[in-house]
Amino acid sequence: xxxxxxxxxxxxxxxxxxxxxxxGVTVVAPAANGAAREPGFGEHAIITxxxxxxxxxxxxxxxxxxxxxxxxxxxxxxxxxxxxxxPLQEHHVAPAAxxxxxxLAHAEHAEAAGFVQRQARRILGKDPGLERPDAGLL
Amino acid sequence: xxxxxxxxxxxxxxxxxxxxxSAWALKAFYSAATFDQLRWILTPTVWxxxxxxxxxxxLEPHRGYxxxxxxxxxxxxxxxxNFLVGAFVSLCLGLAGECATARTRMALxxxxxxxxxxATVLANAxxxxxxxxxxxxxxSFGPLTPSRLHCAEGVAIYFLFLLALFAAAVRVAGGxxxxx
Numbered sequence: 130x131x132x133x134x135x136x137x138x139x140x141x142x143x144x145x146x147x148x149x150x151x152x153g154v155t156v157v158a159p160a161a162n163g164a165a166r167e168p169g170f171g172e173h174a175i176i177t178x179x180x181x182x183x184x185x186x187x188x189x190x191x192x193x194x195x196x197x198x199x200x201x202x203x204x205x206x207x208x209x210x211x212x213x214x215x216p217l218q219e220h221h222v223a224p225a226a227x228x229x230x231x232x233l234a235h236a237e238h239a240e241a242a243g244f245v246q247r248q249a250r251r252i253l254g255k256d257p258g259l260e261r262p263d264a265g266l267l
Numbered sequence: 268x269x270x271x272x273x274x275x276x277x278x279x280x281x282x283x284x285x286x287x288x289s290a291w292a293l294k295a296f297y298s299a300a301t302f303d304q305l306r307w308i309l310t311p312t313v314w315x316x317x318x319x320x321x322x323x324x325x326l327e328p329h330r331g332y333x334x335x336x337x338x339x340x341x342x343x344x345x346x347x348x349n350f351l352v353g354a355f356v357s358l359c360l361g362l363a364g365e366c367a368t369a370r371t372r373m374a375l376x377x378x379x380x381x382x383x384x385x386a387t388v389l390a391n392a393x394x395x396x397x398x399x400x401x402x403x404x405x406x407s408f409g410p411l412t413p414s415r416l417h418c419a420e421g422v423a424i425y426f427l428f429l430l431a432l433f434a435a436a437v438r439v440a441g442g443x444x445x446x447x
Contacts, residue, residue: 147357147433151426154353158294176415180422188430 144192148185152178279363282372286359286379290352297348302331305346308387313341315392322399339399347391350425354383357429358436365440382436390428394421 156174164170302309313324313332324332324341331342358379366372398417407413 143361143437144430144433146361147353147429148426150357150360151353151429154290154294154349154356155422162298172415173418176418177422180419181426184423184426184430 142189144185144188148181151181278366278369278372282359282363282366282376285376286356289380290356293348293352297346300343300346300348302329302343305343305348308346308348308351308384308391309341309343311388312347312391312395315388316396316399319392320396320399322396334399337399337403339402341395345391345395347387347394347425350390350429351383351387354386354429354432355379357433358382361433362436362440379436382432386428386432390425393428394424397424 155177159165160170160174296304309332316322317324322334322337322339324334327333327340331340331345333340359376362375362379363372366375397420401416401420402413405413406416408416411419
């Protein structure tokens with residue numbers, strides 16, 4: 130799925146917009162209006178482009194450095210920060226290569242013989258050994 | 268081969284049209300404006316310089332505000348209208364995609380105008396305050412003569428304020444595009 134953020138990244142940083150507008154208002158529009166023929170306009174244009182370009186590069190570098198620092202920081206949830214107990218998830222433990230869908234059922238218990246059936250009547254329920262639901266295809 | 272086709276929603280196009288039309292009208296007004304026509308932006312700026320940096324200015328009728336202590340005149344060219352135009356257009360174009368209804372688009376245009384005006388007064392006050400100090404110190408660095416330094420300092424402060432304003436507006440509006 131293509132996210133909006135992904136499309137935005139391809140479109141370039143949004144912060145370029147104010148730079149383009151600033152250069153358009155202070156350099157391009159006056160030049161188009163005939164100011165380019167005036168003495169001193171070239172110097173003004175060079176200073177405007179140079180200084181605003183330098184500020185823009187520094188801004189982008191600061192943003193990227195901040196993002197990289199944030200990404201490098203280990204993620205800790207607000208819950209984990211206050212709880213000293215170890216998390217339930219085990220890290221760096223490789224899972225078993227194969228896990229059977231259902232463990233083998235143990236053998237049936239022997240039926241109570243006739244002379245002990247009276248004692249066995251108080252045992253409630255029965256062994257559900259093989260009565261689990263059938264595993265389906267995932 | 269299929270050609271590139273860019274589809275701009277009608278609402279975004281309307282906001283862009285209003286922003287660019289207002290910018291053009293403001294630039295046309297500024298190109299011939301006198302000091303008295305620019306007092307709506309110069310007076311709060313000069314008041315803020317006095318408040319923040321302790322530099323007092325006196326009104327010179329029809330000419331500007333003069334600091335007699337520093338021999339520094341705030342003339343119509345110092346009004347910062349180009350910054351105002353840039354901030355307004357940047358906010359409108361950058362945030363138009365976040366608006367879904369005509370009412371939010373109208374709110375965007377109005378709030379962009381107010382934010383751009385406030386940012387212009389603040390940025391211009393800082394710029395002129397720093398320029399007064401540089402002028403007082405007679406600062407110059409190699410090829411950066413006092414006049415070039417004044418220009419570079421103005422561009423740096425204006426553009427930094429423009430980026431900060433834009434970043435803050437994108438954050439407030441919950442922009443979905445990556446800022447940088």
